[in-house]
Amino acid sequence: MSTQSQCQRFRIGYALAPKKGQSLIQPSLLTKASERGIDLIPIDPIKPLVEQGPFDCIVHKLYGPDWTRQLQQFSSQNPNVPIIDSPDSIERLHNRISMLEVVTQLKLHFDNEKFGVPNQVVVSEMKSLTSIEDLKLTFPVIAKPLVADGSVKSHQMYLIFDSQGLESMTAPFVLQEFVNHGGFIFKVYVAGMNVKCVKRKSLPDISEEKLKSLKGFLPFSRISNLIDNDKKVHDDGKKNSQGDEVDLESVEMPSQSFLCELARGMREALGLNLFNFDVMRDARDSNRYLIIDVNYFPGYAKMPGYESIMTDFFLQVLHKSAVGVTE
Numbered sequence: 501m502s503t504q505s506q507c508q509r510f511r512i513g514y515a516l517a518p519k520k521g522q523s524l525i526q527p528s529l530l531t532k533a534s535e536r537g538i539d540l541i542p543i544d545p546i547k548p549l550v551e552q553g554p555f556d557c558i559v560h561k562l563y564g565p566d567w568t569r570q571l572q573q574f575s576s577q578n579p580n581v582p583i584i585d586s587p588d589s590i591e592r593l594h595n596r597i598s599m600l601e602v603v604t605q606l607k608l609h610f611d612n613e614k615f616g617v618p619n620q621v622v623v624s625e626m627k628s629l630t631s632i633e634d635l636k637l638t639f640p641v642i643a644k645p646l647v648a649d650g651s652v653k654s655h656q657m658y659l660i661f662d663s664q665g666l667e668s669m670t671a672p673f674v675l676q677e678f679v680n681h682g683g684f685i686f687k688v689y690v691a692g693m694n695v696k697c698v699k700r701k702s703l704p705d706i707s708e709e710k711l712k713s714l715k716g717f718l719p720f721s722r723i724s725n726l727i728d729n730d731k732k733v734h735d736d737g738k739k740n741s742q743g744d745e746v747d748l749e750s751v752e753m754p755s756q757s758f759l760c761e762l763a764r765g766m767r768e769a770l771g772l773n774l775f776n777f778d779v780m781r782d783a784r785d786s787n788r789y790l791i792i793d794v795n796y797f798p799g800y801a802k803m804p805g806y807e808s809i810m811t812d813f814f815l816q817v818l819h820k821s822a823v824g825v826t827e
C-alpha cells in the first residue's frame with residue numbers, strides 16, 4: 501500500500517522562538533508528520549519570509565510590527581496559504597480583560613453545565629483604588645498583570661488577603677475574585693477541531709477559618725504549568741516536581757461534549773486555532789465552570805499524544821485549504 505510519502509507531500513513552515521521550537525518540534529512530531537506526508541520546515545525570522553518556502557501552511561508564535569509585515573507580504577503573494585493564526589486575533593489574548601470578554605459573550609447553553617468567568621475589575625492606577633467593597637469584590641482576590649504578552653512578568657501574580665496587601669500592588673493590574681475549586685484546574689488544549697483536556701495542580705482552597713490568619717499578599721507564578729523529570733505532566737497522581745502529593749487521578753473530568761462545544765464557541769469567537777484555556781470547577785457547585793485564562797500557542801508537547809493531535813490538525817488545515825482552492 502502506498503504511504504503518504506509516495507504521494508504529494510506538504511510543507512508547513514513554523515516560526516517560533518528558539519525555546520518554543522525546541523519544546524514543540526520534537527523528533528517524535530517530525531516523524532509522525534512525515535509519515536503522514538508533512539514536512540515541518542523552520543522559518544528563519546531574520547531572513548525575508550517571502551524568500552523562504554514554498555509553504556502550504558505557516559504556523560507561528562512571533563510578535564511585533566516587522567513580523568506582522570512579513571506575514572502580510574507573504575499572504576499578498578500567497579493568498580491561498582493559511583497563516584495560523586492571524587496577529588490581530590492573537591492580540592486579543594494579550595490582555596487579561598479582552599481574553600475573557602469573549603467567554604462572557606458566548607451564546608451557548610448546556611443541559612447541566614453552567615460556565616462563566618470570575619468577577620474581575622481592572623485597576624488602572626492606584627490613586628483610583630478605594631476599597632474592595634467599592635470594587636464589588638471580596639477577599640481573597642488575585643492580582644494579575646493586565647498584559648499577558650508571554651514575558652516572565654506577565655505570569656507574576658499575587659494572592660491578596662486584605663487592604664494592606666492590596667495597597668502593596670503596582671497598577672495596572674486585574675483584580676479577580678479567588679474561587680475555591682478543589683486545588684485542581686482543567687487545561688483544555690485546542691488545535692482546530694481537536695480538543696484535549698488535562699488536569700493540573702492549582703492553588704489550594706482557602707477556608708474561612710484559614711482566611712482569618714492570612715495577611716497581606718502572597719506572590720506566585722505559573723503554578724499550573726507543572727512538569728516533572730521527563731517533561732510530561734502526569735495525570736496519574738504521581739508526585740509533581742515540588743514533591744507535593746497531587747491526587748489528580750480522583751478528579752472527574754468535565755464532559756467531553758461540554759468541553760468540545762465550549763472550545764468550538766471560543767474558536768469561532770476568537771478566530772483562533774491554536775490556544776488553550778484554563779477551567780476551574782467551582783467548589784460550591786460542581787456543575788459551574790469558570791474560565792480564568794486563555795493562552796495562545798501553549799505547550800502542546802506537554803499534552804499526552806500531542807504528535808497525533810497536531811498532525812491531525814495540520815492535515816485538517818491542508819485539506820480545507822486544498823478544497824478551498826478547487827471550489
Ligand SMILES: Nc1ncnc2c1ncn2[C@@H]1O[C@H](COP(=O)(O)OP(=O)(O)OP(=O)(O)O)[C@@H](O)[C@H]1O
Nearest residue numbers: 618655676677678679702703722724725792793795
Ligand atoms: N480566580 C481564581 N481563583 C482561584 N485560583 C485561580 C484564579 N485565577 C488563577 N488561579 C490559579 O492561578 C493559576 C495561574 O492563573 P492564570 O492561569 O490566570 O495565570 P497564567 O500566568 O496566565 O498561567 P498560564 O501558565 O496558564 O498562562 C491558575 O492555574 C490557578 O491555579
Ligand SMILES: O=P(O)(O)O[C@H]1[C@H](O)[C@H](O)[C@H](OP(=O)(O)O)[C@@H](OP(=O)(O)O)[C@@H]1O
Nearest residue numbers: 523649650651724725776795797798799800
Ligand atoms: O505566551 P506564553 O509564553 O505566556 O505562553 C505560555 C502559556 O501562557 C502557558 O503558560 C503555557 O503552559 P501550558 O498552559 O501549561 O501549556 C506555556 O507553555 P510552555 O510549555 O511553552 O511553557 C506557554 O509558553
Ligand SMILES: [Mg+2]
Nearest residue numbers: 724778793794
Ligand atoms: Mg493559566
Ligand SMILES: [Mg+2]
Nearest residue numbers: 648793794795
Ligand atoms: Mg496564561
